[in-house]
Amino acid sequence: MRIGNGFDVHAFGEGDHVTLGGVRVPHHHGVLAHSDGDVVIHALCDAIFGALALGDIGTHFPPSDERWRGADSRRFLRHAAALMRERGYRLGNADVTVICEAPKVGPHAQAMRENLAADLECGIDRISVKATTTEKLGFAGRREGIAAQASVLLERA
Ligand SMILES: Nc1ccn([C@@H]2O[C@H](COP(=O)(O)O)[C@@H](O)[C@H]2O)c(=O)n1
Numbered sequence: 001m002r003i004g005n006g007f008d009v010h011a012f013g014e015g016d017h018v019t020l021g022g023v024r025v026p027h028h029h030g031v032l033a034h035s036d037g038d039v040v041i042h043a044l045c046d047a048i049f050g051a052l053a054l055g056d057i058g059t060h061f062p063p064s065d066e067r068w069r070g071a072d073s074r075r076f077l078r079h080a081a082a083l084m085r086e087r088g089y090r091l092g093n094a095d096v097t098v099i100c101e102a103p104k105v106g107p108h109a110q111a112m113r114e115n116l117a118a119d120l121e122c123g124i125d126r127i128s129v130k131a132t133t134t135e136k137l138g139f140a141g142r143r144e145g146i147a148a149q150a151s152v153l154l155e156r157a
């Protein structure tokens, strides 16, 4: 078995939605990012890359590379999943926490889990997405940005 963790932050900027776990969540801000800025998927990718000791998301998808401008982050997750399978592992489980005052994540968590399970080719019961505020403390509490952290356990396939 292998364990991994990931963490990602994006600042809020102009826009009318944030993309979380591949779901378009209406919001009065977007995020500043090279790709679609999906913190759920970025944290999850980093957890998988970490579990495999294969660097991090920037190693595989450099922010200097124009190919990833505005990219759908689900593409990054499918790449991480393919590397996981190539190395003889499958997802045991993944647990993601989104950290922000807003938007509310709960109403979208099920749709996110469905996307993540599809990209990781596993049952939805292996994927958890939850959320917390920081009780108005820190950058998330000041509504300056959004963060996510992820843990994964990989099992031998
Ligand atoms: N962006 C968020 C933040 C929180 N939730 C849900 O609300 C619950 C209470 O959050 P606290 O930070 O006050 O503990 C939390 O457990 C989530 O269920 C959310 O959906 N979206």
Ligand SMILES: C[C@@]1(CO)OP(=O)(O)OP(=O)(O)OC[C@H]1O
Pocket: 008, 009, 032, 033, 034, 035, 036, 037, 038, 042, 057, 058, 059, 061, 062, 063, 064, 065, 068
């Ligand atoms: C995802 C990448 C893709 O170029 O860019 P960003 O969307 O800015 O996201 P970040 O979480 O900073 O990770 C770095 C990059 O790999």
